[in-house]
Amino acid sequence: MSETQIKKYTYGTPIPTDAVVMDIPVTAGDPAGWKVSKADKTMTHAMSQDTVVYGLGETVRGINKRGWLYTSYNADDPHHEEGKHSLYASQNLLILDDGDKCEGLFVDHPGRVNFDIGYTDMDVLTVSFEDMDADIYVIEGDTPETIVTAFRRLTGPSYIPPKWAFGYGQSRWGYKSADDIREVARGYAEADIPIDMIYMDIDYMDAYKVFTLDPERFPDLPGFVSEMKEQGIHVIPNTDPGVKIEPGYDMYEEGIAGGYFCKKENDEELTAAVWPGKVHFPDFLNSEARKWFGDKYKIMTDAGIDGFWNDMNEPAIFYTEETLKKAFEDLDELRASEMGIQGFFTFKDIAGSIDNSPEDYRRFYHDYDGMRVCHDRVHNLYSFNMTKAAGEAFARNNPGQEILLFSRASYTGAHRYGGVWIGDNMSWWSHLLLNIKQMPSLNMTGFLYSGADTGGFGADVTEDLMMRWVEFSMFTPLFRNHSAWDTRSQELYRFKRIDDFRHLIELRYALIPYIYDQFVKAARNDTMYIRPLAFVYRDDKRCRTIEDQLLVGDQIMIAPVYEQNAAGRYVYLPEGMKMLRFRAYDDYDEEDLTAGDHYVPVALNEVLIFIRPGCRLPLAGPAKRVGEIDFENLTYIQG
Numbered sequence: 001m002s003e004t005q006i007k008k009y010t011y012g013t014p015i016p017t018d019a020v021v022m023d024i025p026v027t028a029g030d031p032a033g034w035k036v037s038k039a040d041k042t043m044t045h046a047m048s049q050d051t052v053v054y055g056l057g058e059t060v061r062g063i064n065k066r067g068w069l070y071t072s073y074n075a076d077d078p079h080h081e082e083g084k085h086s087l088y089a090s091q092n093l094l095i096l097d098d099g100d101k102c103e104g105l106f107v108d109h110p111g112r113v114n115f116d117i118g119y120t121d122m123d124v125l126t127v128s129f130e131d132m133d134a135d136i137y138v139i140e141g142d143t144p145e146t147i148v149t150a151f152r153r154l155t156g157p158s159y160i161p162p163k164w165a166f167g168y169g170q171s172r173w174g175y176k177s178a179d180d181i182r183e184v185a186r187g188y189a190e191a192d193i194p195i196d197m198i199y200m201d202i203d204y205m206d207a208y209k210v211f212t213l214d215p216e217r218f219p220d221l222p223g224f225v226s227e228m229k230e231q232g233i234h235v236i237p238n239t240d241p242g243v244k245i246e247p248g249y250d251m252y253e254e255g256i257a258g259g260y261f262c263k264k265e266n267d268e269e270l271t272a273a274v275w276p277g278k279v280h281f282p283d284f285l286n287s288e289a290r291k292w293f294g295d296k297y298k299i300m301t302d303a304g305i306d307g308f309w310n311d312m313n314e315p316a317i318f319y320t321e322e323t324l325k326k327a328f329e330d331l332d333e334l335r336a337s338e339m340g341i342q343g344f345f346t347f348k349d350i351a352g353s354i355d356n357s358p359e360d361y362r363r364f365y366h367d368y369d370g371m372r373v374c375h376d377r378v379h380n381l382y383s384f385n386m387t388k389a390a391g392e393a394f395a396r397n398n399p400g401q402e403i404l405l406f407s408r409a410s411y412t413g414a415h416r417y418g419g420v421w422i423g424d425n426m427s428w429w430s431h432l433l434l435n436i437k438q439m440p441s442l443n444m445t446g447f448l449y450s451g452a453d454t455g456g457f458g459a460d461v462t463e464d465l466m467m468r469w470v471e472f473s474m475f476t477p478l479f480r481n482h483s484a485w486d487t488r489s490q491e492l493y494r495f496k497r498i499d500d501f502r503h504l505i506e507l508r509y510a511l512i513p514y515i516y517d518q519f520v521k522a523a524r525n526d527t528m529y530i531r532p533l534a535f536v537y538r539d540d541k542r543c544r545t546i547e548d549q550l551l552v553g554d555q556i557m558i559a560p561v562y563e564q565n566a567a568g569r570y571v572y573l574p575e576g577m578k579m580l581r582f583r584a585y586d587d588y589d590e591e592d593l594t595a596g597d598h599y600v601p602v603a604l605n606e607v608l609i610f611i612r613p614g615c616r617l618p619l620a621g622p623a624k625r626v627g628e629i630d631f632e633n634l635t636y637i638q639g
């Protein structure tokens with residue numbers, strides 16, 4: 001891929017983002033095919049009836065993004081419904097696929113960007129800005145995947161986690177102590193279900209203070225970590241950005257003394273409320289603050305911890321003092337008025353809109369290495385720089401050590417330092433389908449190490465939903481079962497069909513040599529691990545409409561079941577394939593299917609894998625931990 005296929009256009013004075021790692025000269029004028037209006041701060045492009053639009057990474061709706069308005073502005077919102085415009089992540093890559101030619105657009109802008117992809121006018125794509133200070137990269141190519149590869153060379157190689165991070169992980173917001181985690185490890189051991197990771201949610205901290213430990217519930221972290229490692233289990237703590245305001249707490253004292261926190265216009269630190277209560281936010285855009293915060297991870301790595309999940313880093317704000325004060329004033333005003341029916345809605349709006357308020361994001365500033373910039377203008381860089389703080393610190397303080405790292409919020413560039421999980425989804429069948437559709441889009445943007453909270457984070461899971469979700473997540477690089485404290489417990493050993501769950505997780509472990517090999521290949525070659533069918537079967541128009549079947553690596557296709565009580569599903573085969581129906585890694589049937597449509601029964605405990613002609617699927621023997629997998633002695637199933 002030569003650089004000449006990528007053209008760069010610069011509008012206004014862009015704020016540097018560090019998303020791009022290539023130096024590309026600026027082309028004068030506007031990109032061909034785009035109508036640019038600096039006055040309206042918009043760029044528009046016509047779409048023919050056949051144009052398919054891919055990209056945007058982690059968003060709502062389909063693999064084909066056409067027909068909706070998406071806003072890049074990282075949002076802490078657990079309601080991932082199709083009416084929403086933003087989720088936790090912002091990856092501003094679009095690929096317009098007209099069949100015989102394709103065009104990629106990367107909008108490198110750290111603030112709010114709207115992508116109206118045929119929402120206002122079905123035939124028009126409009127990108128609009130609040131301030132049009134942006135670097136625009138236009139990538140020409142024959143296929144969507146050449147665009148992906150060029151984009152990834154432009155933005156740098158994807159993060160590769162340690163091999164054990166491809167194992168299965170159990171998490172729950174609700175494990176309060178080392179004993180709770182021991183009990184989970186025991187549960188999996190007794191059920192004989194493979195597992196490599198157990199996650200520690202915020203309750204491990206002392207009063208939710210970042211980089212602290214509750215002395216009673218976690219009295220000896222190094223001892224506990226090595227005890228778990230002896231069982232082959234990595235414990236992975238949650239890290240939140242907000243630093244509790246508490247005189248005497250070293251993070252707070254050092255942050256104040258070093259001037260490392262985000263400040264308001266009057267130069268006072270912004271005070272926001274998150275889990276620890278009142279907090280200040282580290283200014284991750286400042287390299288000194290980033291180094292200071294990053295070095296703190298060493299407290300945990302010195303205790304033997306080798307994996308982290310960075311959370312709440314949009315940053316989520318429950319409220320600020322200013323927003324709360326204004327809300328109370330508005331409520332007082334309402335109380336003094338004749339409330340009436342309209343007042344009822346006003347009341348709900350006042351109380352319901354204090355979190356993550358746009359005014360709060362406009363209320364504070366960064367010292368972006370000498371440049372004072374309002375947070376709102378660089379909102380999407382906050383999480384990127386938190387991930388970078390950790391990634392840079394690992395390279396500095398733990399050279400040569402492989403450390404697991406993934407984040408909730410993200411922007412392009414963070415994919416070089418870590419992965420992402422899809423945030424607080426629900427135990428809903430529609431969210432299983434959404435997860436299926438999000439995975440290829442995330443892969444396009446370089447976030448290869450990704451996955452959703454398997455089983456769903458909020459709401460109560462059912463045993464069949466958990467089983468169907470496990471049957472999909474067994475193909476996602478990050479495979480974590482996570483849920484909220486107020487929902488039905490969903491550790492796999494708590495369900496009735498423990499044998500089926502064991503067989504499914506054992507199948508994942510048998511597939512790890514394939515998954516890891518294909519993942520590393522995609523990362524090294526700047527290609528994708530999970531692809532839509534249309535990226536490979538270019539001449540088959542039908543594939544352009546298929547969003548519930550995916551190619552996993554180069555050799556196989558999957559067709560997950562995502563509807564409750566379904567006893568099977570329709571599958572479209574663009575070419576003849578061998579269908580494997582797995583009940584366990586060592587219990588499967590084979591059937592050769594011709595190209596075309598098929599209805600295939602899929603019992604609740606079964607997983608379908610389709611091998612492409614001339615391809616083969618390697619399977620490892622049984623293992624309870626990734627470290628036990630024999631990568632040398634594999635059995636191959638020929639397609």
Ligand code: GLC
Nearest residue numbers: 173201202238311408423424
């Ligand atoms: C956020 C995270 C979730 C976590 C919770 C408590 O909602 O997205 O995964 O369990 O905070 O830390």
